[in-house]
Amino acid sequence: MREYIIGVDLGGTSIKFGKFDLDGMLIEKWSIRTNKNDNGDFIIREIGNSIKEHVEVSKILGIGFGVPGPVKNNVVLHCVNIGWGRKDIELEMHYILNDDQIVIKVANDANAAAAGEMYKGVAQGYKSLVMFTLGTGVGGGLIIDGKLIEGVHGAGGELGHIVVDTQHKFKCNCGKRGCLETVASATGIVRLAKHYLSTSKEPTPLRKFFNFSAKKVIDFAKDGDPFCVKVIDESMAYLAMELSAICLSVDPEIVVIGGGISNAGEFIIEKLEKHFLEDIYPFILESNIKLASLGNDAGIYGCAYLIK
């Protein structure tokens, strides 16, 4: 009897596993370190071994993978930060588990997180959504009619690398300038704050620190420091501009904000919503922006959804 679904959220530092029943109830979760030696050549075998230690292979209906790179037709195109080029996980897993009846599905990790929030998180009951994961970088996921938008080049939901800032044009890791990630990620908020610290003389408690985190900027903003309020407001204005472009294109039912920055809670949502409502007027007159609810588990839930 095939009675379990496994979700595998493959990150640059750790690999998170979830063992689910067929209704998507999480039974057990665990994680292992990501072994990046030899361009990540050991990763799939180590995933297979870890699954075998936790679950009887003959009871697995399917395994869903979330990977930090573009995916097209179930094949990983590349995952730069773990060293992979093109990779057919399905083929390798069938070989390692010695069972080609197990369904293997692969998706981009940010798309999987969006699916997770739709499956068992804040977006439960909705069929179309856009999700931003505001962490060190900015991840994105897009779902329409219950289906993950993978895109013809696997670039569906690459929301962190849409150019939104034509003023500062900060350099992005991707090689371009002005991507959303440069102004709306945790590092982006710090970058914006440092920019204004050096280009203005406005007083702010932030000046006492040589280095600081995005959380520090948000905390001072919550306390009402005008300098930090302006930084957060500008950051959220960029996010709103991009979000409105997406909403006037595909007009999804719900917008989900996750990642470290979302821990700032409703404060962030209110700032975002104000600009967003201006940008979508008069074609959409309401907003439905919610904080993600599954935290770091969104990925494994989304991977389970792939098998559902």
Added chain:
Amino acid sequence: MREYIIGVDLGGTSIKFGKFDLDGMLIEKWSIRTNKNDNGDFIIREIGNSIKEHVEVSKILGIGFGVPGPVKNNVVLHCVNIGWGRKDIELEMHYILNDDQIVIKVANDANAAAAGEMYKGVAQGYKSLVMFTLGTGVGGGLIIDGKLIEGVHGAGGELGHIVVDTQHKFKCNCGKRGCLETVASATGIVRLAKHYLSTSKEPTPLRKFFNFSAKKVIDFAKDGDPFCVKVIDESMAYLAMELSAICLSVDPEIVVIGGGISNAGEFIIEKLEKHFLEDIYPFILESNIKLASLGNDAGIYGCAYLIK
């Protein structure tokens, strides 16, 4: 025997009709004037009468409508420029034709045009596309997996009213500032040109004219006038910025450019493509931007597709 499909493209000035066989072959087309009296109250009856004059009602399988406003679940939400509020075309057509077996489908006109290009135009064979209609205004249509993206508020494909210009911030008809329509429509190109005529002293043959069309600007640009080249280049840079946002969100197979401006041909596509490839780097390394091929018939073809 139900052997015909009727496409009805409802515009502010005229209503275009197409009579198609079940394979989508256009058999006959005609048009009538749009009667805007009494808030467009006569329009549906006049459409019904015109159809009855051209086709035997009992032979009609279905009628597809493209309307200049948002549509949700087959109901028109509003069409400002013909005076309609909420309108259930299906109900009224069944009554007027005295036949409730006829399938009635309604879509936004720009979405319908995109469907037309996919059904019988330049995007034939593709299942996901984005189309911009660059005319007096900017219309947009988005199709994913063969389905028109209507959106939860009927705002899917409202591509003309995404804010892209944070520099000039020209006022848009919609009430916002800096929408794509203010800089990339025919009127937008003229607006940009007039702006630079008044803010620079750069020589250009355009200065000989008190009033001029977008075509004039494009023609001078094609002849190599540096001033006009810059205007067209800036206009296409805005379009590219928005297009890249859409492509890094849904990553469609093909991009179609239609409307009056598209008559400028490959000259426009080359300008657009240059900026577009920069904006989507390194997530998408190729572009597939094509000129629309059905001209003013895209709408009726798309309406027929709705019934298919």
